[in-house]
Structures are given as C-alpha cells and as structure tokens.
Amino acid sequence: MSAFVGKYAEELIKTANYIATPGKGILAADESTGTIGKRLASINVENIESNRQALRELLFTSPGALACLSGVILFEETLYQKTSDGKPFVEVLQENNVVPGIKVDKGVVELAGTNGETTTQGLDSLGARCAQYYRAGARFAKWRAVLKIGPTEPSELSVQQNAQGLARYAIICQENGLVPIVEPEILTDGNHDIKKCAAVTEIVLAAVYKALSDHHVLLEGTLLKPNMVTPGSDSPKVAPEVIAEYTVTALRRTVPAAVPGIVFLSGGQSEEEATLNLNGMNKLEVLKPWTLSFSFGRALQQSTLKIWAGKKENVEKAQDAFLARCKANSDATLGKYAGGSAGGLASESLYVKEYKY
Amino acid sequence: MAASASLLKSSPVLDKSELLKGQALRQPSAVSVVRCQPVSSSSLTVRASSYADELVKTAKTVASPGRGILAMDESNATCGKRLASIGLENTEANRQAYRTLLVTAPGLGQYISGAILFEETLYQSTVDGKKIVDILVEQNIVPGIKVDKGLVPLAGSNNESWCQGLDGLASRSAAYYQQGARFAKWRTVVSIPNGPSALAVKEAAWGLARYAAISQDNGLVPIVEPEILLDGEHGIERTFEVSLKVWAEVFFYLAENNVLFEGILLKPSMVTPGAECKDKATPEQVADYTLRLLKRRIPPAVPGIMFLSGGQSEVEATLNLNAMNQAPNPWHVSFSYARALQNTCLKTWGGRPENVKAAQETLLIRAQANSLAQLGKYTGEGESEEAKKGMFVKGYVY
Numbered sequence: 001m002s003a004f005v006g007k008y009a010e011e012l013i014k015t016a017n018y019i020a021t022p023g024k025g026i027l028a029a030d031e032s033t034g035t036i037g038k039r040l041a042s043i044n045v046e047n048i049e050s051n052r053q054a055l056r057e058l059l060f061t062s063p064g065a066l067a068c069l070s071g072v073i074l075f076e077e078t079l080y081q082k083t084s085d086g087k088p089f090v091e092v093l094q095e096n097n098v099v100p101g102i103k104v105d106k107g108v109v110e111l112a113g114t115n116g117e118t119t120t121q122g123l124d125s126l127g128a129r130c131a132q133y134y135r136a137g138a139r140f141a142k143w144r145a146v147l148k149i150g151p152t153e154p155s156e157l158s159v160q161q162n163a164q165g166l167a168r169y170a171i172i173c174q175e176n177g178l179v180p181i182v183e184p185e186i187l188t189d190g191n192h193d194i195k196k197c198a199a200v201t202e203i204v205l206a207a208v209y210k211a212l213s214d215h216h217v218l219l220e221g222t223l224l225k226p227n228m229v230t231p232g233s234d235s236p237k238v239a240p241e242v243i244a245e246y247t248v249t250a251l252r253r254t255v256p257a258a259v260p261g262i263v264f265l266s267g268g269q270s271e272e273e274a275t276l277n278l279n280g281m282n283k284l285e286v287l288k289p290w291t292l293s294f295s296f297g298r299a300l301q302q303s304t305l306k307i308w309a310g311k312k313e314n315v316e317k318a319q320d321a322f323l324a325r326c327k328a329n330s331d332a333t334l335g336k337y338a339g340g341s342a343g344g345l346a347s348e349s350l351y352v353k354e355y356k357y
Numbered sequence: 358m359a360a361s362a363s364l365l366k367s368s369p370v371l372d373k374s375e376l377l378k379g380q381a382l383r384q385p386s387a388v389s390v391v392r393c394q395p396v397s398s399s400s401l402t403v404r405a406s407s408y409a410d411e412l413v414k415t416a417k418t419v420a421s422p423g424r425g426i427l428a429m430d431e432s433n434a435t436c437g438k439r440l441a442s443i444g445l446e447n448t449e450a451n452r453q454a455y456r457t458l459l460v461t462a463p464g465l466g467q468y469i470s471g472a473i474l475f476e477e478t479l480y481q482s483t484v485d486g487k488k489i490v491d492i493l494v495e496q497n498i499v500p501g502i503k504v505d506k507g508l509v510p511l512a513g514s515n516n517e518s519w520c521q522g523l524d525g526l527a528s529r530s531a532a533y534y535q536q537g538a539r540f541a542k543w544r545t546v547v548s549i550p551n552g553p554s555a556l557a558v559k560e561a562a563w564g565l566a567r568y569a570a571i572s573q574d575n576g577l578v579p580i581v582e583p584e585i586l587l588d589g590e591h592g593i594e595r596t597f598e599v600s601l602k603v604w605a606e607v608f609f610y611l612a613e614n615n616v617l618f619e620g621i622l623l624k625p626s627m628v629t630p631g632a633e634c635k636d637k638a639t640p641e642q643v644a645d646y647t648l649r650l651l652k653r654r655i656p657p658a659v660p661g662i663m664f665l666s667g668g669q670s671e672v673e674a675t676l677n678l679n680a681m682n683q684a685p686n687p688w689h690v691s692f693s694y695a696r697a698l699q700n701t702c703l704k705t706w707g708g709r710p711e712n713v714k715a716a717q718e719t720l721l722i723r724a725q726a727n728s729l730a731q732l733g734k735y736t737g738e739g740e741s742e743e744a745k746k747g748m749f750v751k752g753y754v755y
Contacts, residue, residue: 002598003653206612213605219653252658253618257651257687289657289687 003218008177012221013260015139016179019099019223020261020291023330024070026181028265028297029056030103030142032075039301045310049077057083058308059301062319066096068326073101073142073181073295079133090137101140101181102133104169108146117158120145120165123172130176140179142225142295143169148187149200149232159207167211174218181263181295183225184208188267189353190232198229198246205254219258225265225295226251228277233268233351240273244280248288257289264292266299268351274299275328275337282335293333298350300325408576412620413660415539415578419499419622420661423728424470425692426580428665429459429699430503430542432475439699445708449477457483458706459699462717466497468724473501473542473580473693479533490537501540501580502533504568508546517557520545520564523571530575540578542624543568549599549631550589558606566610573620580663580693582624583607587668587749589631593638596628597646604654618658624693625651626667627677632749640673644680651688661689666697668749671723672740673697675730682733691731698723701743 019026031039036055037047045051056078060066072093079102082088090100104126108118120143130141145162147154162184170180184204186197205226212219229246231238251262266274274296281292294300303325308318325346331337419426431439436455437447445451456478459465472493479502481489493500504526508518520543530541545561547553561583572579583603585596604625611618628646630638638646651662666674674697681690692698698720706716723744729735 002594002601202612206609210605210609213601213654249658253656254612255657256653256655257657258649258653287657287687289652 002216004171004174004216005218006175008174009218009221011139011177012174012179012218015099016221016223016260019070019140019179019263020293021070022291022293023334024068025294025296025329025333026071026073026101026263027059027069027300027326028073028142028295029059029078029301030073030075030101031297032103032107033077036075039305040310043305043309051310052077053081054310055305055308056081056089058315058318059304059322060089060092062322062326065319065323065326066093066098068330069098071099071101071140073103073140074138075103079136079138094137099139100137101142102138102178103143104129104133104141104173105143111158111161114155114158115150115153117148117153117155118146119158119161123165123168126169126172127176130173130178134177138178140181140223141169141173142181142183144183144185146185146187147200147204149190149192149196154186154200154204159204163204163207163211166208167215167217170212170217170222171215174221179221179223180217181223181225182208182212183265185225185265185267186227188227188230188233188351191234192232193235194229194231194238194242194246197231198250201226201229201250202253205250209254209256219256220260222259224255224259224262224290226262227267228264228269230267230269230277233353240276240280243277244284247277248281248284248286248292251290252286252288255290259290261291261293263295266294266296266350268349269299270349271299271302271325271346273347273349275325275332276339278329279332279335279337282333291333294329296329300329302348302350303346408573409617409620411576412573412578412617415499416620416622416660419471419540419578419663420689420691421470422689423732424468425694425727425731426471426473426501426663427459427465427469427498427698427724428473428542428693428695429456429478430473430475430501431695432503432507433477436475439703440708443703443707451708452477453481453484455703455706456481456489458713458716459702459720460489460492460496460498462720462724465721465724468721468728469496469498471499471501471540473503473540474538475503479536479538488537494537499539500537501542502538502577503544504529504533504541504572504577505543505545511557511560514557515551515554517548517551517554518546519557519560523564523567526568526571527575530572530577534576538577540580540622541568541572542580542582544582544584544624546584546586547599547603548586548588549591549595553599558603562603562606562610565607566614566616569611569616569621570614573617578620578622579616580622580624581607581611582665584624584665584667585626587626587629587632588751590633590635591631592634592636593628593630593642593646596630597650600625600628600650601653604650608654608656618656619660621659622661622663623655623659624663624665627664627669629669629677632668632751640676640680643677644683648681648686651686651690655688657687659688661691663691663693666692666694668747669697670747671697671700671744672737673745673747675723675726675735676737678727679730679733679735682731689731692727694727696748698727700746700748701741704743
C-alpha cells in the first residue's frame with residue numbers, strides 16, 4: 001500500500017515542487033481545437049492552425065510574462081508547434097524555466113442513468129501517449145473531471161467514477177514521468193449557497209484522495225487543481241475574504257501536506273475576481289502547508305484575446321495585457337496583490353451556463 | 358530502500374516562517390462547520406454540532422506547545438496487572454491511591470495538557486474527598502475519558518479483533534460531559550502478523566468514525582486511535598505500508614461521518630519495525646517514516662497528533678518524539694503515553710505512602726522530558742537505566 005516509487009519518482013517530486021514555487025503559476029493554454037475555435041470565433045478569427053499558432057506565440061513570447069509562470073498546459077497540437085521563426089514552443093518555454101505540460105484527457109461523456117452527470121475519457125493507451133509526450137518535452141499532465149451540484153448531485157456514482165478516473169490517470173502519468181495535475185472541477189452552475197459548495201467540495205476531495213491512496217499515487221509528485229469554493233452562479237456573490245476562508249478550510253480538511261501545490265481553476269470567474277480570490281487565500285493567516293497558486297485559462301487570456309482580435313498590429317498591446325494579468329496573479333500567490341489591474345475587460349464575467357469545455 | 362531514502366531528501370521542507378505565521382491560527386469560527394451530505398431524496402441532511410466551537414477550543418488546548426497527554430485510563434483489570442507488578446492487591450483503594458498520586462504531582466500541568474481516565478476514576482475522589490476531575494482542572498489539565506468497551510474477536514477475520522462500545526455511547530458521552538470530561542478516547546487495534554485483513558481494517562476505521570461523530574455530538578473531542586500493534590517480525594516498510602492503508606480508511610470514514618477535523622485529535626502508533634524484527638530503527642528513521650506517513654494522510658485541519666508508546670521504553674518513546682520535532686510540522690506532534698510516563702513512577706512508589714513524593718518526581722521528570730521532546734529540545738542527559746528498559750509484552754492485552 002506504499003506509494004509507487006518508480007524510476008521517475010525524484011524527478012516528479014522536483015518538478016511538482018518547482019511548479020509550486022511561490023510567486024509563479026500555470027497558464028492553461030490547452031484548449032482543444034473545438035474550444036479554441038469558440039474563443040477565436042468570439043473575436044471573429046478563423047479557426048485555422050496558423051491562427052491557433054499565432055495566439056499561442058503571442059502568449060509565449062510576451063516579454064516578462066514567462067517569469068510569472070512555472071508551467072504552461074498545452075494541447076497536443078501545440079506541443080509540436082513552433083514560433084514563426086521556427087523555434088519549437090517547448091524550447092521557448094524550457095529556456096524560460098517554464099515547464100511544458102500536456103492535456104491528456106479525451107473529454108467528458110454522460111453517465112447513463114444520471115441527470116446529466118459525466119465521466120472523463122482517455123485511459124486507453126494513456127501510458128504510451130504519456131511516454132510519447134515525455135519524449136516531446138512535457139513534464140506534467142492534466143486531466144479534467146467534472147461534477148455538478150444539484151438536488152441529487154453529485155451522485156455517489158459520479159463522485160466515485162470521477163475519483164477513480166483521476167486516480168488511474170495519475171498513476172499512469174507517474175509511471176511515465178509526468179506529474180499529474182488532479183482536477184476535480186465542481187461547476188458553479190446553480191442557485192446553491194457557498195456552504196453547499198463547501199460541503200460538496202469536501203466530499204469530492206475526500207473521495208479523490210482516498211482513490212489516489214488506493215491506487216498508490218505518490219502524493220509528493222502531484223498537484224491539485226480544484227475549484228474555489230463559491231456560491232452558485234445564480235446566487236448572490238460574496239466577498240473574496242469569504243471565498244478565501246471557505247476554500248482554505250475545505251482544503252485543510254482534505255488535502256494532505258504531502259501535496260506541494262494547489263493550483264486553482266478559475267471556472268467562469270472574471271479575470272479580476274479570480275485574482276482577488278487567490279490573493280485573499282494567500283493573505284489568510286492560517287496554516288497552509290501547500291502553495292496556493294493559479295492554473296488559469298480564461299482568467300489569464302480573456303482581455304488579451306479581445307485586444308489582439310487577430311490583428312498583428314495589436315500584438316504588443318495584447319501582450320501588455322497578458323503580462324499585467326500574469327503579474328497580478330503572481331502577486332496574488334504571495335498575498336500581495338494591491339488591485340488596479342482591473343481594466344473594464346478584466347472585470348467581465350466569463351461564466352457560461354452549462355459550459356461545455 | 359535507496360529510492361526511499363533519496364525520496365526523503367527531496368521531500369518538501371516546510372518553510373519555518375510560513376508555519377510560524379500560521380500558528381497564530383485564526384479559527385474559521387465564522388465559517389459554519391455545517392457539512393451537507395446529499396441524499397437521494399430531495400431534502401438535504403444538514404449536520405451541525407452545537408459544541409463545535411468548544412470542541413475546536415479544547416482540541417487546541419490539549420495540543421498546546423510543550424505539552425501532551427497522560428494516559429491513565431487502564432481498565433480495572435489492566436490496572437490490576439500494574440499493581441500486581443509492585444506486589445499490590447487490585448482494590449479500589451489501591452487504584453484510588455495510585456491515581457491520586459499521579460494527578461496531584463505538583464506542577465504536572467506544565468507538561469501535561471490532558472489526562473485520560475477510566476470510568477471509575479472519572480467518578481472518584483481522593484481520600485480527602487476531593488474529586489479527581491476537579492484536581493485535574495485545577496492543575497490546568499483537561500480531563501478525558503476512555504469510552505470504548507474493549508476488544509473482542511472479529512468473526513470472519515483472521516483471528517483479529519474489533520472494538521466494542523457504540524451501544525449507548527451517546528448517552529454515556531453526555532453523562533461523561535456532565536461529569537467534567539471534555540475529550541474521549543477509543544482504542545482499536547490492527548495486527549500485522551494477522552494480515553491485517555481488509556475486513557479488520559475497515560471495521561477499525563468505521564468504528565472509530567462512528568465513535569468520533571457520536572463523541573462530537575455530545576461535546577467530547579474524540580481521540581482517534583487505531584493502534585497498529587508492535588507485535589511481529591515485520592520490517593519498518595511493512596509497518597509503513599499498513600499504516601498508509603489504515604489511515605486512508607480512517608480519514609475517509611471520518612469524512613463520511615461528517616466529523617469536524619478541527620475538533621479531533623489523533624493517537625497513532627509511530628512507524629517502527631515489529632518488536633521481533635532483527636533490524637532496529639534509529640529515532641531518525643522512525644521520525645522519517647512516521648512524518649512521511651502523516652504528511653500523506655493527515656489533513657492539516659487536525660490540530661494535534663498525540664503518539665502512543667505501545668511498549669517502547671520510556672527513553673525510546675521520548676527520543677522518537679524528539680526526532681519528529683526537529684523541524685516545524687503542520688500539526689502539533691506530541692505524546693499520549695501511559696507506560697512510557699508511568700513505569701518508573703509506579704516502581705518508585707511500590708505502594709508505599711512514604712515513596713509518593715519521590716514517585717511524583719519521577720513522573721515529572723518523564724513528563725518534562727517528553728515536553729522537551731515535543732519542542733524538539735530533548736537531550737537525553739541523566740536518564741536512568743529503568744527508563745531505558747523496553748516494555749514490550751508479546752501478545753499484550755491492554
């Protein structure tokens with residue numbers, strides 16, 4: 001029942017610790033082709049490979065931004081892409097001390113007999129794929145499980161199934177040299193209050209860590225990517241301090257100290273909200289044995305995307321916006337964010353009901 | 358083994374300043390401790406304990422720096438064995454005399470934050486008519502109570518045991534609270550030579566979880582004690598393996614039973630080789646393995662981890678505790694010792710009134726040594742030979 005200590009154990013621990021460096025966080029740039037298509041459509045840009053490449057190049061070559069990041073999650077296509085000068089993205093990241101990561105799940109499918117609950121696919125041949133990604137330079141992976149809150153949700157089935165999926169994915173990653181980011185996202189959809197979200201989060205995380213233990217996952221070589229604990233999307237908002245307190249309490253009750261870092265997802269929060277909440281958590285004067293940081297997709301890219309609008313002449317301004325968000329979140333991981341980076345766009349909610357990732 | 362050793366070197370070291378900041382703990386008392394368990398019907402079952410704030414406060418008090426627990430909850434039968442070892446009859450008067458000796462040791466509260474009592478003692482007074490419970494409170498020691506009803510054979514297992522005591526536990530706990538107890542203890546065991554079987558582990562964990570929930574409901578901080586017995590020839594890796602499994606089950610069931618983690622204490626066994634294993638482990642190795650176990654299994658919300666001594670010698674138990682406190686930990690790491698605090702004291706007393714003072718001094722010496730160990734400052738100077746004697750008894754029945 002001891003944790004699996006394979007040939008990559010030391011490297012996994014080292015990588016996980018590095019990613020959890022205070023002052024740094026993760027850019028989630030792993031939107032699938034379909035999803036990135038939606039992003040590009042929102043700025044009237046065609047969903048072709050060169051545009052996807054251009055967007056990612058914009059992000060990865062933003063001056064100063066990479067210094068705020070310890071990792072970037074990539075989609076498979078991007079792992080093999082290059083800059084317009086012909087330099088592999090992976091190299092750009094590595095040269096700037098940013099660890100390349102790779103999304104390895106194959107999306108969600110519905111669990112028959114439930115009320116729209118899902119499980120995540122992607123275990124078939126996962127070992128071989130991870131080994132291949134390792135050769136290509138990836139050193140961590142990500143797999144997103146999704147749960148929802150409702151009158152009878154999450155069901156026991158959904159909790160167990162998603163926890164088991166995460167645990168299998170995690171151990172397969174570790175066998176093949178990738179630090180698994182464990183992501184059990186509980187969607188904000190609904191009119192429940194923050195207490196309900198807290199209770200569900202605690203139940204889900206308890207099940208996740210039980211499954212990880214049963215599957216011999218080496219906790220020191222993992223990261224957690226949970227949702228923050230917030231009221232439902234249809235409920236009145238609460239202050240960042242409240243979100244911080246509920247979130248950290250839930251994590252203190254469920255996440256063992258062996259886990260080096262917790263990198264929050266932003267869900268549908270606006271860029272500014274996500275930063276303020278993260279900051280609130282890091283200001284809390286209570287013992288947190290893991291780093292609390294970010295793994296943001298929309299909450300890092302939204303303004304940048306809008307400012308770019310697909311036009312070369314906007315690249316510099318877009319990169320400035322990206323840097324501003326990276327810096328803000330970097331400060332937030334240290335509890336030092338002073339506000340003020342909330343331009344109009346940064347305060348725009350990014351919530352989409354029943355968001356299909 | 359080499360892989361494990363280097364694993365330890367690269368494990369995360371908690372930054373001391375971060376931890377010290379966290380020690381000025383702001384309890385999330387504004388946060389309701391409500392946890393909801395979604396059920397298949399449309400209504401939600403909401404569980405909230407009216408004692409939540411008090412439980413958190415008590416747990417923190419017991420888990421205070423430089424202090425630990427004196428376990429003096431030997432059942433009458435077990436106490437009889439102790440008395441017999443110094444040639445005394447197992448009468449209530451002798452048990453009363455012995456427990457009085459312990460609780461009246463002057464200044465004991467400097468090193469001892471809690472004392473676990475047997476039921477008889479909770480309701481006992483000294484010969485002068487003073488309640489033992491009151492003496493403890495005056496000494497700044499929180500009274501606790503053993504609530505389990507002992508181990509019995511587990512049907513369908515591999516000759517293993519399970520712990521009884523859930524029947525009527527709620528009303529007993531309420532009565533103990535009335536009498537002045539503020540924490541409880543329930544000891545179940547897991548045997549490595551006998552497996553342990555999945556059944557035995559599950560039962561141990563589930564029983565603890567039920568006991569913990571009921572205790573909290575009635576105002577008592579539950580000490581959660583799944584003792585992994587020292588008996589056996591197994592090495593430290595095997596103990597580690599079994600401990601990881603047991604603690605995963607325990608915490609999972611505690612969570613399922615909606616137990617408030619900020620209001621519990623743990624009483625684990627340290628991770629050591631079996632008593633009959635050829636290879637011995639140094640205190641540093643014991644600390645290493647034990648801390649790794651804790652970091653992998655114990656949520657930071659738990660305020661205190663009070664180790665049992667389980668047959669180690671008085672000095673061993675102190676050395677091992679000291680080794681675990683050489684760097685800051687996310688939880689208070691301390692002791693809940695019975696034999697490892699009382700052994701020399703008992704022998705020094707020998708049942709004679711004229712020896713009471715000397716016996717109390719030896720108790721204070723051990724208490725202080727363990728207090729220093731809790732602070733990571735124990736040096737081991739001046740320890741007696743008696744204190745170094747192992748107290749392992751094969752097949753020990755508590």
